[in-house]
Amino acid sequence: MTVELQVDEGWLTVCELSALIPGRGVAALLPDGSQAAVFVDRAGRPYAIGNRDPFTGAQVLSRGLIGSAAGRLFVASPLLKQRFDLESGHCLDDEEVAVRTYPVRTAATSV
Amino acid sequence: MAAATPTPAQAAAQAAAQPAIVLIGHGMVGQRYLEALAEVGATATHRITVLCEEPRPAYDRVRLTSYFSGSTPEDLSMTPAGFMAEHGISLHLDDPAETIDRDARTVTSRSGQVFPYDVLVLATGSYPFVPPVPGKDAPGCFVYRTIEDLLAIEEYAKTRTTGAVVGGGLLGLEAAGALKGLGLTTRVVEFAPRLMPVQVDEGGGAALLRTIENMGLTVHTGVGTQEVLTGEDGAVSGMKLSDGSTVDTDLVVFSAGVRPRDQLARDSGLTVGERGGIAVDAHCRTSDPHVYAIGECALATDGRVYGLVAPGYEMAETAAADLLGREKEFTGADLSTKLKLLGVDVASFGDAHGATAGSLDVVYSDSRSGVYKKVVVSAEGVLLGGVLVGDADSYGLLRPLTGSVPPVTPEQLVLPAGAGAPVALGPSSLPDSAVICSCHNVTKKTITAHTTVPEVKKCTKAGTGCGSCLKVIGQLMPPAADKGLCDCFAFTRAELYEIVRTLRVTSYERLLDSHGREEARGSEGCEVCKPTVGSIIASLAPTLGASGYVLDGEQAALQDTNDHFLANMQRNGSYSVVPRIPGGEITPDKLIVIGEVARDFGLYTKITGGQRIDLFGAAIDELPRIWARLVDAGFESGHAYGKALRTVKSCVGQTWCRYGVQDSVRMAIDLELRYRGLRAPHKLKSAVSGCARECAEAQSKDFGIIATASGWNLYVGGNGGATPRHADLLAQDLSDAELVRLIDRFLMFYIRTADRLERTSTWLDRLEGGLEHLRDVVVHDSLGLCAELESMMADHVAHYRDEWAETLEDPERLRRFVSFVNAPGAPDPSVQFVPERGQIKPDLTVLTLEPLGGTR
Numbered sequence: 018m019t020v021e022l023q024v025d026e027g028w029l030t031v032c033e034l035s036a037l038i039p040g041r042g043v044a045a046l047l048p049d050g051s052q053a054a055v056f057v058d059r060a061g062r063p064y065a066i067g068n069r070d071p072f073t074g075a076q077v078l079s080r081g082l083i084g085s086a087a088g089r090l091f092v093a094s095p096l097l098k099q100r101f102d103l104e105s106g107h108c109l110d111d112e113e114v115a116v117r118t119y120p121v122r123t124a125a126t127s128v
Numbered sequence: 129m130a131a132a133t134p135t136p137a138q139a140a141a142q143a144a145a146q147p148a149i150v151l152i153g154h155g156m157v158g159q160r161y162l163e164a165l166a167e168v169g170a171t172a173t174h175r176i177t178v179l180c181e182e183p184r185p186a187y188d189r190v191r192l193t194s195y196f197s198g199s200t201p202e203d204l205s206m207t208p209a210g211f212m213a214e215h216g217i218s219l220h221l222d223d224p225a226e227t228i229d230r231d232a233r234t235v236t237s238r239s240g241q242v243f244p245y246d247v248l249v250l251a252t253g254s255y256p257f258v259p260p261v262p263g264k265d266a267p268g269c270f271v272y273r274t275i276e277d278l279l280a281i282e283e284y285a286k287t288r289t290t291g292a293v294v295g296g297g298l299l300g301l302e303a304a305g306a307l308k309g310l311g312l313t314t315r316v317v318e319f320a321p322r323l324m325p326v327q328v329d330e331g332g333g334a335a336l337l338r339t340i341e342n343m344g345l346t347v348h349t350g351v352g353t354q355e356v357l358t359g360e361d362g363a364v365s366g367m368k369l370s371d372g373s374t375v376d377t378d379l380v381v382f383s384a385g386v387r388p389r390d391q392l393a394r395d396s397g398l399t400v401g402e403r404g405g406i407a408v409d410a411h412c413r414t415s416d417p418h419v420y421a422i423g424e425c426a427l428a429t430d431g432r433v434y435g436l437v438a439p440g441y442e443m444a445e446t447a448a449a450d451l452l453g454r455e456k457e458f459t460g461a462d463l464s465t466k467l468k469l470l471g472v473d474v475a476s477f478g479d480a481h482g483a484t485a486g487s488l489d490v491v492y493s494d495s496r497s498g499v500y501k502k503v504v505v506s507a508e509g510v511l512l513g514g515v516l517v518g519d520a521d522s523y524g525l526l527r528p529l530t531g532s533v534p535p536v537t538p539e540q541l542v543l544p545a546g547a548g549a550p551v552a553l554g555p556s557s558l559p560d561s562a563v564i565c566s567c568h569n570v571t572k573k574t575i576t577a578h579t580t581v582p583e584v585k586k587c588t589k590a591g592t593g594c595g596s597c598l599k600v601i602g603q604l605m606p607p608a609a610d611k612g613l614c615d616c617f618a619f620t621r622a623e624l625y626e627i628v629r630t631l632r633v634t635s636y637e638r639l640l641d642s643h644g645r646e647e648a649r650g651s652e653g654c655e656v657c658k659p660t661v662g663s664i665i666a667s668l669a670p671t672l673g674a675s676g677y678v679l680d681g682e683q684a685a686l687q688d689t690n691d692h693f694l695a696n697m698q699r700n701g702s703y704s705v706v707p708r709i710p711g712g713e714i715t716p717d718k719l720i721v722i723g724e725v726a727r728d729f730g731l732y733t734k735i736t737g738g739q740r741i742d743l744f745g746a747a748i749d750e751l752p753r754i755w756a757r758l759v760d761a762g763f764e765s766g767h768a769y770g771k772a773l774r775t776v777k778s779c780v781g782q783t784w785c786r787y788g789v790q791d792s793v794r795m796a797i798d799l800e801l802r803y804r805g806l807r808a809p810h811k812l813k814s815a816v817s818g819c820a821r822e823c824a825e826a827q828s829k830d831f832g833i834i835a836t837a838s839g840w841n842l843y844v845g846g847n848g849g850a851t852p853r854h855a856d857l858l859a860q861d862l863s864d865a866e867l868v869r870l871i872d873r874f875l876m877f878y879i880r881t882a883d884r885l886e887r888t889s890t891w892l893d894r895l896e897g898g899l900e901h902l903r904d905v906v907v908h909d910s911l912g913l914c915a916e917l918e919s920m921m922a923d924h925v926a927h928y929r930d931e932w933a934e935t936l937e938d939p940e941r942l943r944r945f946v947s948f949v950n951a952p953g954a955p956d957p958s959v960q961f962v963p964e965r966g967q968i969k970p971d972l973t974v975l976t977l978e979p980l981g982g983t984r
């Protein structure tokens with residue numbers, strides 16, 4: 018299985034699903050030079066949001082810890098610990114801040 | 129490697145297109161305004177210029193007097209290092225604004241520069257009022273407002289013996305305390321019939337007077353200063369008072385009130401109040417909509433000029449919010465104050481003087497102890513205000529009760545605890561509408577919507593101003609009915625430790641699914657319990673026979689990012705590298721290796737406060753290559769990233785030092801090597817000093833050792849950091865073996881019973897029975913635990929392996945050290961550096977090319 022991200026109408030293969038540790042993220046470099054943070058939960062479901070921490074500008078969200086609050090998955094920024102909803106991109110600690118999200122899917126590895 | 133950095137020309141063009149804000153005055157309120165702009169993201173979208181009259185950036189004027197008790201001007205600074213650069217603000221020190229041209233929208237400064245503005249903000253503060261008496265300008269006359277004033281007073285006082293303060297208000301008494309502290313025989317001359325006439329009533333003034341006279345100050349009340357007398361050299365020699373008497377003095381400090389600095393506004397035709405102050409509306413705009421005025425120079429809509437910092441901060445926030453069109457108003461503030469003057473608690477709130485028609489006083493006065501308390505109530509029993517001198521503990525409760533009928537009689541409000549009937553008055557009796565935090569105007573209702581003090585501070589700002597409300601906020605929090613670690617576990621950390629130890633659960637998921645709260649089972653857990661459980665499993669791994677390697681399998685997903693990459697993340701996403709240097713001892717060859725590695729990888733190097741060397745600015749991809757070189761040269765991980773043993777500092781000790789009585793360096797190295805890698809609820813620090821001179825500062829460490837003629841003294845529970853605590857002496861004159869055994873027990877007992885992120889200092893303060901209990905357990909083995917604690921430490925020592933050496937040996941483990949999973953080897957273009965003082969520092973402008981605050 019591979020993890021794929023939708024960018025500009027097309028699907029970009031990011032990595033093998035096995036390269037992701039549940040609960041931890043990786044960063045992916047996108048064709049336009051921007052960065053995405055890609056995660057997978059215990060159930061093997063993938064999530065992708067922008068990698069840039071909007072509070073500091075650093076590209077680090079992929080290196081945060083994920084958790085759940087009221088049934089919603091979030092990642093806590095490793096810098097100042099603000100949490101971001103993995104599905105909506107909204108910051109749970111400051112409602113005026115959000116990061117972008119990407120459609121993401123797992124697909125059978127193409128040979 | 130180059131990111132999409134704009135060319136200088138592009139950057140300049142972009143900057144020129146941004147609206148310009150000019151701030152005049154960089155005092156406390158001016159700085160708060162800049163911070164408020166940064167918080168709302170306006171610093172990224174505006175060009176900001178600050179004109180500062182003083183030779184230094186904003187500092188804490190409220191704490192000015194602490195300069196005389198040892199604070200340096202740097203300690204008082206309110207401007208975080210790098211703040212201006214980070215937000216692209218240009219600050220012009222020592223260059224006051226001289227004229228404003230409102231038609232052209234420009235400001236001209238003393239140096240002749242002209243600054244165009246779209247928005248102008250006046251935060252010029254006040255100036256001390258000096259009564260127009262003859263001699264007021266003679267050498268030896270001072271005011272008390274700026275650091276420069278204090279430096280001048282200090283210099284002048286060096287060769288003098290007596291001083292006088294004109295004005296017995298809040299600032300005057302503070303200045304008098306300072307003069308006394310400088311060794312001058314000091315007197316205070318107050319025109320009103322009592323001290324602090326604005327804040328306290330006659331009885332309160334009398335209590336204050338007695339206490340202050342007892343301190344050796346002379347106080348004249350009800351007399352004015354008519355003339356400052358000068359000697360032959362033209363300098364101050366005395367004062368002539370309105371009662372006809374003269375007094376000798378070498379130095380005079382005028383503290384007769386302040387006046388708003390509104391001249392600049394007057395000259396440019398802005399509306400000012402009859403008695404001064406730049407008139408503003410509820411959004412802090414002046415009569416010219418392009419110009420704001422905030423802080424002590426502004427005249428609020430309620431007709432007042434506020435001489436306190438909290439209302440100024442609120443104005444700063446209001447003006448910043450208005451810039452972005454956000455709704456916020458300032459229409460007035462509470463003048464209640466609580467202060468410690470010359471060591472005496474003084475508080476006044478509400479209608480302290482009983483000015484309301486028909487009001488009644490209830491007074492308690494004890495001149496033996498200098499306590500005076502008065503509450504003012506209406507005929508219907510509504511609390512209107514009060515004055516507290518000498519004992520202001522109840523201020524936090526009484527102020528919020530103002531405006532309501534208290535649940536107990538007025539007598540009970542002023543009687544000291546223990547006298548008369550027991551007082552059934554607690555914060556629970558406050559009405560929901562009571563304002564608990566007056567600095568930030570937060571009611572009981574808002575506060576009780578939260579369950580912890582940190583949460584209250586974060587969500588409501590209550591408690592983050594003067595702090596006088598914190599005690600009451602703490603009492604309002606639920607008595608932690610739920611001691612659970614987080615929303616996932618109802619157990620405390622100590623309970624989870626026991627569960628993991630006895631049931632031998634070595635998987636986080638299994639623990640969550642079997643022992644988590646019902647609703648959390650099967651979930652992802654959270655960022656609180658993951659590292660906590662990860663640390664517990666790591667601490668117990670040697671004993672349970674589990675893999676202790678922190679990066680394996682599921683453990684990898686539990687650790688904070690720093691553990692995950694065995695390095696500390698820095699503000700731009702790069703990492704720092706800290707090799708262990710046990711005891712701070714290092715050979716020249718090893719020093720050279722560190723130098724070479726730093727040079728070859730272009731890292732910033734700094735000597736840390738922990739007697740070792742930190743290398744900053746490594747990209748993720750570089751970490752393995754850097755560590756390969758270090759491990760090769762015999763270095764190992766310093767665990768700067770872990771909740772684990774950090775350093776055991778040492779002094780040079782007996783080997784070289786003429787005073788040393790034991791070999792402190794050897795002991796420090798032995799201890800550091802013994803406990804390296806030990807995972808704990810929080811970081812652990814230690815130090816060993818070779819004699820009681822204590823050059824290694826062992827008494828500020830979690831466990832500190834001081835050599836004695838016959839062995840070692842062991843101190844525990846010390847802490848530097850935010851809440852310093854001196855360590856307590858646990859045992860004396862120990863042999864080497866006794867010392868090590870006792871530390872083994874102490875550390876294992878702490879790891880077993882402490883809360884998450886609880887240093888030994890807070891743990892010891894919380895431990896029931898305190899130091900005595902600890903001594904019973906670890907010295908006298910009262911719980912019969914010692915053998916087990918020792919054997920667990922033996923397991924730790926036996927199983928220790930260097931995490932970095934292990935990582936380098938395993939290609940699987942090394943795979944995570946890439947910036948991009950889909951482009952291994954490609955560096956992260958957002959990690960850039962610029963030169964500074966011959967080394968590098970993070971290039972933060974790259975990070976702010978996109979505005980902070982995120983996409984919406």
Ligand code: SRM
Pocket residue numbers: 696697698704705706734735736737738739740741742768774775811813828829846847848849850851887
């Ligand atoms: C590098 C260093 C400052 C320096 O340039 O000298 C430093 C740097 C950091 N300190 Fe420190 N502390 C450093 C010595 C200290 C000291 C002095 C000492 O150890 O003798 C103290 C006071 C002593 C104490 O801890 O009791 C100290 C008290 C803190 C605290 C407050 C702890 C407390 O109990 O209040 C924190 C915050 C925390 O741990 O929660 C902290 C946290 C940090 C962190 C980890 C902040 C962070 O999370 O990013 C910094 C990261 C270091 C890095 O990225 O490599 N640092 N820090 C020092 C490293 C020493 C070392 O060799 O390991």
Ligand SMILES: Cc1cc2nc3c(=O)[nH]c(=O)nc-3n(C[C@H](O)[C@H](O)[C@H](O)COP(=O)(O)OP(=O)(O)OC[C@H]3O[C@@H](n4cnc5c(N)ncnc54)[C@H](O)[C@@H]3O)c2cc1C
Pocket residue numbers: 152153154155156157158179180181182189190191192193223224225226251252253254272273274299302389392422423424425434435436437438440467
């Ligand atoms: C000793 C002392 C103790 C105090 N204790 C307390 C206390 O316990 N609690 C409390 O609430 N308040 C206290 N205050 C008052 C508090 O310091 C002020 O309320 C606060 O500093 C006001 O902030 P501000 O920014 O309005 O004015 P300031 O801090 O005075 O800043 C104004 C700045 O503007 C500058 N400036 C003026 N004109 C120009 C110009 N034309 N161009 C450029 N710059 C200019 C000034 O040099 C000054 O640096 C105390 C004050 C003093 C002096």
Ligand code: SF4
Pocket residue numbers: 779780781782785786787788789792817818819820821822823824
């Ligand atoms: S603590 Fe004592 S032995 Fe150690 S360096 Fe200082 S004076 Fe010398």
Ligand code: FES
Pocket residue numbers: 564565566567568590591592593594595596597598
């Ligand atoms: S009253 Fe000052 S911080 Fe709350």
